[in-house]
Amino acid sequence: MQKLPYVVVANPHLSHVYEMYYKAFEKFRVFPEIRTLEDNDKYCDALRDTLKEHLTVIPNLAMGVLECQGLVEPEVMDGFMNTMLRARISRRVIAEQHLALTETFNSPWHIPDSMARTDLNADFVGEVFLKCNAKDVVERCGKLAQDLMVQSSGSNKIPEISVRGHLTATFPYILGHLEYIIGELLRNSIQAVGERYKDASSQPPPIEILICEAPQHVIMRISDQGGGVPREVLPYLWSFNKGPHTEIRLENLGQVPAMAATMQELTVPIDRKHADKETYRESSLSSLTSRPPNLRLGMGLPMSRVYAEYWAGSLELHSLEGYGVDAFLQISKLGNKNEQVTERASLDAL
Amino acid sequence: MALRHPVTRIPLRQRHNLVSAYLYSTASLVGRSSDSVSPGTNVGEDDIARLAACRRRPLSLGDLLKHGRPPLSKEALLDSANFTLSLLPARLAYRIQALRNLPFIVVSNPHISKIYNNYLQSLSTLLPYQQRRISTIEEEKQFTEVMANLVQTHTNTIPILARGFLECRKYVSSADVTKFLDTHLRARIGTRLIAEQHLALHLASQHVGEKDTKQRRESVPPNYIGVIDTALSPARIIKSCELFVGEICELKYGVCPRLLVGGEPDTTFAYVPVHVEYIITELLKNAFRAVVESGNEREPIEVTIAAAPDVPGNHVHEVGNHVHEVPQWLANSSSHHWADTDFESRIRFGSDPNESAASDTIRLSGASSQSITIRIRDRGGGIPPEVLPNVWSYSFSTFSDNVSTSSNGNIDALNSISGSGGNMSSIAGLGYGLPLSRAYAEYFGGSIAVQSLWGWGTDVYLTLQGIGKIE
Numbered sequence: 102m103q104k105l106p107y108v109v110v111a112n113p114h115l116s117h118v119y120e121m122y123y124k125a126f127e128k129f130r131v132f133p134e135i136r137t138l139e140d141n142d143k144y145c146d147a148l149r150d151t152l153k154e155h156l157t158v159i160p161n162l163a164m165g166v167l168e169c170q171g172l173v174e175p176e177v178m179d180g181f182m183n184t185m186l187r188a189r190i191s192r193r194v195i196a197e198q199h200l201a202l203t204e205t206f207n208s209p210w211h212i213p214d215s216m217a218r219t220d221l222n223a224d225f226v227g228e229v230f231l232k233c234n235a236k237d238v239v240e241r242c243g244k245l246a247q248d249l250m251v252q253s254s255g256s257n258k259i260p261e262i263s264v265r266g267h268l269t270a271t272f273p274y275i276l277g278h279l280e281y282i283i284g285e286l287l288r289n290s291i292q293a294v295g296e297r298y299k300d301a302s303s304q305p306p307p308i309e310i311l312i313c314e315a316p317q318h319v320i321m322r323i324s325d326q327g328g329g330v331p332r333e334v335l336p337y338l339w340s341f342n343k344g345p346h347t348e349i350r351l352e353n354l355g356q357v358p359a360m361a362a363t364m365q366e367l368t369v370p371i372d373r374k375h376a377d378k379e380t381y382r383e384s385s386l387s388s389l390t391s392r393p394p395n396l397r398l399g400m401g402l403p404m405s406r407v408y409a410e411y412w413a414g415s416l417e418l419h420s421l422e423g424y425g426v427d428a429f430l431q432i433s434k435l436g437n438k439n440e441q442v443t444e445r446a447s448l449d450a451l
Numbered sequence: 452m453a454l455r456h457p458v459t460r461i462p463l464r465q466r467h468n469l470v471s472a473y474l475y476s477t478a479s480l481v482g483r484s485s486d487s488v489s490p491g492t493n494v495g496e497d498d499i500a501r502l503a504a505c506r507r508r509p510l511s512l513g514d515l516l517k518h519g520r521p522p523l524s525k526e527a528l529l530d531s532a533n534f535t536l537s538l539l540p541a542r543l544a545y546r547i548q549a550l551r552n553l554p555f556i557v558v559s560n561p562h563i564s565k566i567y568n569n570y571l572q573s574l575s576t577l578l579p580y581q582q583r584r585i586s587t588i589e590e591e592k593q594f595t596e597v598m599a600n601l602v603q604t605h606t607n608t609i610p611i612l613a614r615g616f617l618e619c620r621k622y623v624s625s626a627d628v629t630k631f632l633d634t635h636l637r638a639r640i641g642t643r644l645i646a647e648q649h650l651a652l653h654l655a656s657q658h659v660g661e662k663d664t665k666q667r668r669e670s671v672p673p674n675y676i677g678v679i680d681t682a683l684s685p686a687r688i689i690k691s692c693e694l695f696v697g698e699i700c701e702l703k704y705g706v707c708p709r710l711l712v713g714g715e716p717d718t719t720f721a722y723v724p725v726h727v728e729y730i731i732t733e734l735l736k737n738a739f740r741a742v743v744e745s746g747n748e749r750e751p752i753e754v755t756i757a758a759a760p761d762v763p764g765n766h767v768h769e770v771g772n773h774v775h776e777v778p779q780w781l782a783n784s785s786s787h788h789w790a791d792t793d794f795e796s797r798i799r800f801g802s803d804p805n806e807s808a809a810s811d812t813i814r815l816s817g818a819s820s821q822s823i824t825i826r827i828r829d830r831g832g833g834i835p836p837e838v839l840p841n842v843w844s845y846s847f848s849t850f851s852d853n854v855s856t857s858s859n860g861n862i863d864a865l866n867s868i869s870g871s872g873g874n875m876s877s878i879a880g881l882g883y884g885l886p887l888s889r890a891y892a893e894y895f896g897g898s899i900a901v902q903s904l905w906g907w908g909t910d911v912y913l914t915l916q917g918i919g920k921i922e
Contacts, residue, residue, distance in 0.1 A: 313904040315905045317903075322904060334473035
């Protein structure tokens with residue numbers, strides 16, 4: 102961030118982010134070496150606080166970047182945003198991984214000698230959720246997105262979601278990331294279909310999801326008939342800071358920082374993930390995942406792509422203008438050595 | 452139409468040895484083409500340099516339509532002839548220059564040098580006309596004959612070039628070949644369109660007084676303007692291509708998958724039918740073959756036609772005024788592609804308001820553009836990840852697999868070409884299908900995207916930008 106032009110970092114949102122990073126760096130720089138479990142607990146508390154504090158980073162970054170539109174080349178800004186987000190993923194995953202490991206260690210049923218993989222909670226190793234069943238995740242996210250849509254629009258024109266293909270496909274992944282991506286995609290689809298068929302007498306066509314499993318990867322195709330992406334928007338689809346709807350997005354984003362703090366508490370008790378697993382792990386994404394659907398931030402797709410690419414996957418979108426959109430999410434099966442280790446290592450160094 | 456089966460009929464024996472292949476094909480070429488000219492034709496060096504330095508205008512569908520709906524008046528027809536004449540020599544010269552910039556050994560290849568000579572010769576036949584305007588019907592007729600010859604001469608360019616580059620694969624990197632061919636073929640699309648458009652206009656507007664006027668007029672449906680169909684129905688083209696590909700498929704494999712057309716099959720738009728036909732045929736060939744070879748022929752191939760709502764005229768006008776060549780959003784979406792493409796093969800979006808105002812028979816309503824997206828979805832197992840990066844490079848075909856790796860790859864590939872030349876029913880082989888289809892689609896601002904679900908099937912998205920409503 103220090104390399105950005107002064108005028109950009111002088112932006113209140115970006116300078117806020119800068120301050121936060123500076124503070125966090127300072128906090129951990131002076132942190133004494135961890136020698137005992139008590140030290141570790143303290144360290145974990147610090148980590149947890151920092152993680153929580155930094156929940157506001159994404160909205161702030163997004164707003165800052167939008168406000169600085171025109172000050173820097175859009176490509177530079179997008180590059181900056183991508184790097185920031187990727188590096189942020191690394192940091193949070195490392196931190197959350199440690200917290201989760203500590204938590205497992207402290208849980209009553211933990212036997213220090215046993216291997217993590219063989220313990221009762223075998224679905225988890227720290228943060229990485231070992232068995233993601235694509236179909237389950239899709240259905241869970243779909244249900245949530247549908248509910249949100251019903252709440253916000255009160256309409257009964259909510260498309261069904263049908264899943265087919267290799268329904269038994271499982272793969273190791275970070276559940277939070279996967280849920281975020283699929284949530285964003287489904288939210289887009291449901292919204293588009295819902296709006297298109299708002300005044301139609303017939304029920305809207307279903308959103309079709311295809312899961313395709315190959316030895317190296319799992320591909321999910323989400324096809325809707327929501328009318329497609331208007332062609333003037335298409336080139337800006339993956340950009341954080343340009344496009345025709347900047348002002349609306351900025352306004353909407355203004356409401357998110359508050360949410361990141363408050364929605365978090367609201368959603369935690371009912372959050373399905375935490376209810377399921379009895380492990381309290383807050384994720385920066387859950388607040389974004391469960392925001393009201395009428396808030397369009399315009400960064401769901403670029404964010405999702407950053408998350409997808411971080412784990413050596415990809416996210417593509419094909420629009421049939423006037424008909425609908427097909428989104429392709431490719432997920433590499435982790436542990437196949439095909440994550441872009443070197444690229445990530447260089448990013449982590451940032 | 453020649454575009455549909457870019458296959459050569461020149462007999463080709465299988466030669467392992469490059470040199471003997473050279474010798475052999477040289478002999479066959481000399482024997483075959485009496486019209487091939489030696490490099491020392493009557494085209495001056497300076498002519499080529501001068502013409503190649505001319506600014507080449509990007510071609511738009513609007514340009515092709517500006518002379519009006521046939522039958523043309525005498526003036527309009529002459530206009531069209533002069534317009535054609537004003538564009539072609541520079542384009543040819545530029546191609547000649549591009550060919551000259553290839554490595555010596557590549558142009559020494561008999562196939563490629565044949566193409567080179569074709570271009571030289573075409574330019575030399577056009578140059579005499581360069582000095583004056585075509586001002587009488589007789590001159591126009593003569594010129595049209597020259598045009599017809601020219602179009603005929605260049606019909607086989609693609610397969611010949613393909614063979615030439617295949618034989619030269621040792622001497623040039625495939626990236627360079629792809630780049631050259633991409634530029635060349637795109638430029639060729641434009642050049643041929645200009646020439647064919649004039650030919651078609653000429654045919655459609657044979658002048659009153661000639662006896663066969665009526666007959667000719669009836670042979671051309673009213674919705675055609677030259678080579679452009681103003682009410683092109685994608686569904687109809689898909690149906691006819693399905694029949695054609697289905698027949699080949701039946702012949703070759705004994706089975707033929709079903710095809711379901713969905714979306715908005717009633718939609719029509721203005722486009723060049725030959726291009727759509729070529730693209731759809733190539734895409735269907737791929738889909739049919741994949742489905743049959745993966746044993747999934749019972750799963751239908753789904754084709755979805757989507758028509759974008761017409762963009763309001765004012766929006767496009769804005770685009771037209773702000774950006775003269777390629778609108779920003781269009782340039783962004785495919786910038787990697789236009790970056791290395793020369794000017795003549797670029798497109799211009801919509802049409803110049805002044806220009807369309809100049810024609811009095813045709814008005815583009817607000818110069819709005821229609822956009823048609825066709826999705827072809829098959830269950831043929833998808834494209835292997837290791838093949839995926841290569842699908843857009845020329846001469847890469849899944850059919851002659853391992854062309855680049857195995858030592859006898861050359862022969863395999865040559866076989867498949869000669870095979871397709873021999874009985875034409877070979878469903879795969881030339882390896883030009885996808886990249887050439889993309890060149891056609893992108894020529895007027897469209898696109899093709901391939902999305903493979905390895906282990907399941909492939910989705911292909913073809914977007915075409917029509918020219919908008921014509922009143």
